[in-house]
Amino acid sequence: MPEFVLTVARFGFLILLWIFVFTVVGVIRRDLFAGGRTKSIVASPRGVGGAVLQGRPAKAKRGKAARQLVVTAGNLAGTRITLGEAMITIGRAEDSTLVITDDFASARHARLVPREGQWFVEDLGSTNGTYLDRGKVSGPTPVPLGVPIRIGRTSLELRP
């Protein structure tokens, strides 16, 4: 076998090996960002039909956007948080945005995430669950204004 072929084989194998590594990383990358592109990624809350889902962009218009998060029931009743661009985490953990002292809440219970002017509530694997109005939240769910989010004994609402 000529020396040249052996050298090509030797380095060719190493190069192929690294190409494999980068292909795998590429697949992982696509997996990570797969959700970000599609529009209908989020669920509509229970009891709200598909028609409302289609009307959602209209609802999220300026002027009707949520400006405040108000605690309406529970130990922290009356607390207000002004909403900005940042995500709001709720739970017993001290580094949560809203630290609730509620026996039925988990350390990292739920979070509120803004996307294109609409706030979504998402349960973070809590023990006792997060409820939007009556329905249990099991994925990112848009939160309409004035609909109570219930975490343990605490109730929260978005207000304009």
Add this chain to the structure above:
Amino acid sequence: MTASAVPAPTPTSTGEMSRIRGLKTRRNAELGLLVFAMLLVAAFGATVEANQFDEIRPGFWLPAALIGTLFLGLHMVVRFTAPYADPVLLPAVALINGIGVAFLRRLDIARAIAQETPEPGLFADTSGRQLAWTLLSLVLASVLLLVLRDHKIISRYAYTLGLVGIVLMMIPAVLPEDYSEVNGAKIWIKFGAFSIQPGEFAKLALVSFFAYYLVRKREVLSLASHRFLGIDFPRGRDLGPVLTVWLFSLLVLVFEKDLGTALLYFGLFVVTLYVATERSSWLIIGLLLFFGGVYVAYLLGAAIGGPFANFYDRAELWLDPFSQENYTRESGNSYQLVQGLLGLGTGGLFGTGPGAGSPGKVPEVRTDFIFAGLGEEIGLFGLSAILIIYLLIVERGLHAALAVRDSFGKLVAGGLAFTLGLQLFVILGGITGLIPLTGQTTPFLSAGGSSLMANWLLIAMLLRISDAARRPANTPAERAGGPKKAPTQLHGAMTEVIKP
């Protein structure tokens, strides 16, 4: 293909349609990567033939095609039983397993040439046996995927599994040395020509048990604490289980004469504890306990010998492998370690090329030292690629742990992924001289049935959990009365809450 079967939103549907990620199953990406991996194995085989026989024969692709068919079988099983499983796990592991078999075949060929015997057939010798073990492992993994449709079912058998794990772990320690000792480590069960390492399976059972135990106790362990030096330390009585496991692993160290196994079990427990409680104090306590215990064992070995002597000897070899005294000792010398290091050094940056080195000089190059042998031929450049593939496998396991919704699954996936990484650290650290050498197998790479089977079962578990993690919350199949979802609060319900 099922891969693109995205559940289309119907106007009448009112429930939660889907979660953000995981709409796509990505099974075709998995298939593509798998084919790529097998091409790499074929390329490895071709280079070996070019170097060993001076020609590439027309049948060079046969071994790769053969093992590729086996992996394809598992891929089909995954396609039907865990369609949303992580697309990267299977091909990455398949590549490492395939390269392992190809490298073993290369060693067999070299040995046959040296002994002037005819070239071993595809199903003969070490590589043939490894191929058979691969087949058996894949069958076991498929059976696990087929039988276990929901990983939460395991938690029902947690205490049984814990008992099984401890028994498996203890058997070699209590068996007479004739039946349990190979190269100074008592981690085997031998019957005749056949031997298994029960510890490889014990770790799977123990992970499940630890996960179940900690899911129940996590609140107590993470809430009740007092602050000292800026770190939250747990209460004394909560230390009980950790101290028990610590004592247990030290007993393993003494009676099985194996630091690696001890480190594996203890590290596994401490990390699961850390994942369950999110307290770094457990890591600190664990590390201090372990290194303290090991240091005491070393001192005891120097002072009184006895059961600690083996560990003392290994530590001595590790401290100075190149010294004349350690290298030329009658038994338990550093010859193997030094040959491994020289092999890695010979490989240098790019290696000698597959088939061009002489890994046969390293004792036990088929099992414990396969990484040193491989390193000689593919060099630092190739080894880092292999290490990154291992890293990605572990990362995908941890990712599944992060994404899955139930705490039991989180702890199992995290624990399993971490075990894989820790085992790799123990053996590679030993080969490269970072820690005292102990005979662990390199997962998926070294020759040996128990290790291969146990690790494929581990991957099957990770596939199952990652499937649960990426699966849309409510697929049409489930709505139509498919497999029922277990109540999500099954394992959180029993936590005891104590106010700090």
